[in-house]
Amino acid sequence: MSHTIHPHIPNNTAIHFTYRILTLNINGIESHNRIRMLEDFLHRHDIDIVLLQEVTNADVLDVKGYLIIHNVGTLLRGTAILHKINITLNKVERLPTGRGMAAYFGDTCIANIYAPSGTARRTEREDFFNEEVIGLLPINPTNLILAGDFNCVLNTTDCTGQRTCSRALARLVSGLRLTDAWTSGSNRCAYTHYTPTGASRIDRIYISEELTHCKQGAETIAAAFTDHLAVLIRIKLATPMLLRGKGRWNMNASILKETSFQRNFRSSWGEWTDHVKRYPDILHWWVHYVKKKIKILTIREGAEKNADRRRLEEFYYAVIYDIVREPGQQTDKMAKLKSLKAKIVRLNSTYRQRLMLNTAEHDRIDGETPTLHHLLNSRKRQEDRTIYKIRDGNGEIQETSLAILQAFATHYMNAFKSIDVSEGSLDDILKCNIIPIPPELNSALTAPISEDEIKVAISKGKPHKAPGIDGIGLEF
Secondary structure, X not given: OEEEOOOOOOOOOOOEEEEEEEEEEOOOOOOHHHHHHHHHHHHHOOOXXXXXXXXXXXXXXXXXXXXXXXXXXXXXXXXXXXXXXXXOOEEEEEOOOOOEEEEEEOOEEEEEEEOOOOHHHHHXXXXXXXXXXXXXXXXXXXXXXXXXXXXXXXXXXXXXXXXXXXXXXXXXXXXXXXXXXXXXXXXXXXXXXXXXXXXXXXXXXXXXXXXXXXXXXXXXXXXXOOOEOEXXXXXXXXXXXXXXXXXXXXXXXXXXXXXXXXXXHHHHHHHHHOOHHHOOOHHXXXXXXXXXXXXXXXXXXXXXXXXXXXXXXXXXXXXXXXXXXXXXXXXXXXXXXXXXXXXXXXXXXXXXXXXXXXOOHHHOOOOOOOOHHHHHHHHHHHHHHOXXXXXXXXXXXXXXXXXXXXXXXXXXXXXXXXXXXXXXXXXXXXXXXXXXXXXXXXXXXXXXXXXXXXXXXXXXXXXXXXXXXXXXXXXX
């Protein structure tokens, strides 16, 4: 890792670090000799982060100077991420099959993919890119590095002989506006896998638009311990980023069905009602106190539920790995692994429903499994709502978050500041043929709102919708 440090850096500028990120299919190597060859390979090329595919035994991947995050999975040919000990990766996500995993390096999501191979598994590969992979990808627009062994190509120039394509992958790459790090700015081609019938570039690294100007170079490197070539990119991360808020909070209605939430809500409600006397009326109590408490309680319950999910998922993965290592018949192991995979999938199904919170109504069906279609639509809606630059009152273009916020604040302060009103203006306005409300209609308008009217109003709302800026959903 090469560092370029400047002693006097403006407050709004980040230090640039160039990292070397590599992807490689290691063909399930387990012998001590080949592992040492891998270790020498990584040290010789000074690799910072390594994405490995076809990992069959993570126990043997003991590489000096590196930490490992592995996902052998239920198929016993999984993925792993190795990183130098001075690098911190967090928020790890895994696919139960082992065919994918992701981790965050700062604000950048790094996803490691090992897609199903062969023309006979075309449908399985399409389902993998259309459904499974979205469990690894960030919902919100952010920097993304998507790399691995894709076992298919998108361009005719990337292979000789029979071409194995994937429409789902093409849609994913296009929808997320990813760029092939190898071909960007170059027409050269370098195959990464050779067979008796041809050659192909199935090992690739894709990067998001924001990272294209950060790429320093790309190359393929031969590795004697596998039949794949490694793909390496040199890229600057931690470049200055526009700071964006988290957006408006929306209640996840699924939390309302949780027994723990219902129990905690009943317990909290008694405490909250004791505070009514501190407010002038029940409306002020509800708006300024209870709504905030509901939001805090819901967020806390959601965070605890997610933490429990992660802990249980980690436990299941540990059990999977224990089964893989223990002696016994392969058929017996596969039955246990299949059961554990089903449990992990069930765990993640509820979690992945968060995609639906930011999906347009016409694109959402209750109970529907989230797919690539929902992910792309959700991200597009968020991007469409994000303001990246504006022209302020002085005609100058503003692009930083602080300047954009300040421009809006200034505009609306000027637009809604008090203005001088001449005496008698209101009387003149009231003389402009304004028809008084008849007494019978006035009585109906001023009558108290009934419970039935409230129920009718709420029942007209759509699922997963919040009628106000507080984010509290109609289901609540």
